[in-house]
Amino acid sequence: MEKIAVLGSTGSIGASGLRVISRFPDRFKVCGLSTNTNIELLENQVKKFRPQAVCIGSLIGAKPKLGNIKVYEGADGLCRMLKDLKIDTALVGIAGSSALLPVLTALDKVKKIALANKEALVMAGGIIMDKAAKNRVTIVPVDSEHSAIFQCIGGRESQELKKIFLTGSGGPFLNVKKSGFKNITPEQAVNHPKWKMGKKISVDSATMMNKGLEVIEARWLFNMDINNIHILIHPEAVIHSMVEFRDGAILAQLGACDMRIPIQYGLTYPERLDSGIKSPSFSSIKNLSFYEPDFEKFPCMGLAYEAGRKAGTYPCVLNASNETAVKYFIEGGIKFTDIPKVIEKVMGMHKDTKSPGLGDILEADKWARIKTQEILG
Numbered sequence: 001m002e003k004i005a006v007l008g009s010t011g012s013i014g015a016s017g018l019r020v021i022s023r024f025p026d027r028f029k030v031c032g033l034s035t036n037t038n039i040e041l042l043e044n045q046v047k048k049f050r051p052q053a054v055c056i057g058s059l060i061g062a063k064p065k066l067g068n069i070k071v072y073e074g075a076d077g078l079c080r081m082l083k084d085l086k087i088d089t090a091l092v093g094i095a096g097s098s099a100l101l102p103v104l105t106a107l108d109k110v111k112k113i114a115l116a117n118k119e120a121l122v123m124a125g126g127i128i129m130d131k132a133a134k135n136r137v138t139i140v141p142v143d144s145e146h147s148a149i150f151q152c153i154g155g156r157e158s159q160e161l162k163k164i165f166l167t168g169s170g171g172p173f174l175n176v177k178k179s180g181f182k183n184i185t186p187e188q189a190v191n192h193p194k195w196k197m198g199k200k201i202s203v204d205s206a207t208m209m210n211k212g213l214e215v216i217e218a219r220w221l222f223n224m225d226i227n228n229i230h231i232l233i234h235p236e237a238v239i240h241s242m243v244e245f246r247d248g249a250i251l252a253q254l255g256a257c258d259m260r261i262p263i264q265y266g267l268t269y270p271e272r273l274d275s276g277i278k279s280p281s282f283s284s285i286k287n288l289s290f291y292e293p294d295f296e297k298f299p300c301m302g303l304a305y306e307a308g309r310k311a312g313t314y315p316c317v318l319n320a321s322n323e324t325a326v327k328y329f330i331e332g333g334i335k336f337t338d339i340p341k342v343i344e345k346v347m348g349m350h351k352d353t354k355s356p357g358l359g360d361i362l363e364a365d366k367w368a369r370i371k372t373q374e375i376l377g
Helices: 012-022 039-049 074-084 097-106 119-135 144-153 178-183 199-207 209-221 260-268 299-310 314-330 338-349 358-376
Strands: 002-007 028-035 053-056 070-073 089-092 112-115 138-141 161-168 229-233 239-245 250-254
Touching: 002 012, 002 074, 002 097, 012 028, 012 039, 012 089, 012 260, 028 039, 028 074, 039 053, 053 074, 070 074, 074 097, 089 097, 089 260, 097 112, 097 119, 097 314, 097 358, 112 119, 112 260, 119 138, 119 209, 119 314, 119 358, 138 144, 138 209, 138 260, 144 161, 144 209, 144 239, 144 250, 144 260, 161 209, 199 209, 199 314, 199 338, 209 229, 209 299, 209 314, 299 314, 299 338, 314 338, 314 358, 338 358
Parallel strands: 002 028, 002 089, 028 053, 053 070, 089 112, 112 138, 161 229
Antiparallel strands: 161 239, 239 250
């Protein structure tokens, strides 16, 4: 039995992951679960999967009905849970920068990480990939785009690659004129046309920052020069990404818009097992269209490329400022168009640290959040 910890088990990735795991009761055993605030759903998951331990964001005022299993609390508690449990694979579905320390902790414990979180690699990609190599931990990306790239590369060496094409649907505002962006509401921004996701990542998809973060993520996962990673708008979302090799051959990965497919591949890699998911009906697909991204309309993409090229602590600052600005927007504190403006200001104020260690990254993260709050407040 393969022992699995599902981090962020009550989010969209975690819940889908548990649906996948439940299809293979003779292969997988859930040993740990974590949630930030959704204790009610966690209680139901505990009844079904009976893990050894769980972690909850905060137990203040909470009386979870979890039986006799061990309960950890907070960010430090999650890292302790990972250290205490015997784990073969960690499915990381935690959103945002809060996944960084759990990922680094898991790299000392597991054989494989099925990684759905992109912010950890954006912040500290060099540290994470170096530690994974040192500890011989396989990182299998679960993001649909990066899973597609991973599958297309198929274990080939990075020097065989020429380009990566990161496809994206364009989000909910692909066909909205830029002049209308100032009136966009949080409710409109979280309504993604293709994927059901959490609020933060949905807003990132609306600003196209999500695609920019994915460029930086791909740079680390596939050891690729950021200038050879290209964003390609593909509204039908049938092709999840493509890879071009030195000889001119291009491979694409196609499939249904269902996150259970890349999640299952991440958990069962290198095997492929029946998912029970219906394949696309290609005869009913009349067009597969592709467009160049509009960097003027969606400036967050350009900011991400800038941060990725500068490297150092710039990607961390980009991510921290974005997370803070998106939170303000979701809560109604700023306009949709304010998000890239404040990120650009904060990046312009930042004094970079070359070859940063973990302490430098955490300090840059803290600084960027404070500066963003000062500007917005």
